[in-house]
Amino acid sequence: GQNIDQPTEMTATEGAIVQINCTYQTSGFNGLFWYQQHAGEAPTFLSYNVLDGLEEKGRFSSFLSRSKGYSYLLLKELQMKDSASYLCAVRDSNYQLIWGAGTKLIIKP
């Protein structure tokens, strides 16, 4: 079967750095996405990785290792507004997105 694993919840301090991990086992691989979802709101696109390595976008970076079936989202200089759920999703061989259950990130002052 297809599976995406990510931690259920993480806590970090304002101004710090946090890394949210995602491991996957899917039928084929055509890219990995990270989305952010604030409570009661729609998921919004953060990043996309299809080749191994690090993609940087301001305070957010995403890393991919296809051989290990592993990705992480790195958030730097955390702000209170970063409190949200972070969803990892993999596009499989049929170009359908397989979603993780999301990681709820709590930021403390």
Add this chain to the structure above:
Amino acid sequence: ETGVTQTPRHLVMGMTNKKSLKCEQHLGHNAMYWYKQSAKKPLELMFVYSLEERVENNSVPSRFSPECPNSSHLFLHLHTLQPEDSALYLCASSQDEGGPYEQYFGPGTRLTVT
């Protein structure tokens, strides 16, 4: 209006009611999706329409019936639902030409079945 809009934002219905959820995208995309989001569970893909043709069903119960009259509009018709169908229903759209295009989501309809 911009992006993806959904109405209503909240819906309470009895198990014998019939209601419809509406989604509209203003992004010029050619693919639209219905997802179900339950607490602490992964997003569940229910239906996909690409170029107004349904391409995925994912064994969704027949009490959910989608309709896509054109590339900008998507409906989800609901009838004789069960309490376990209570969830957030999200609509999304993307440019679906085999490329890695991200999906854009609407704000969702919070459905409660009593």
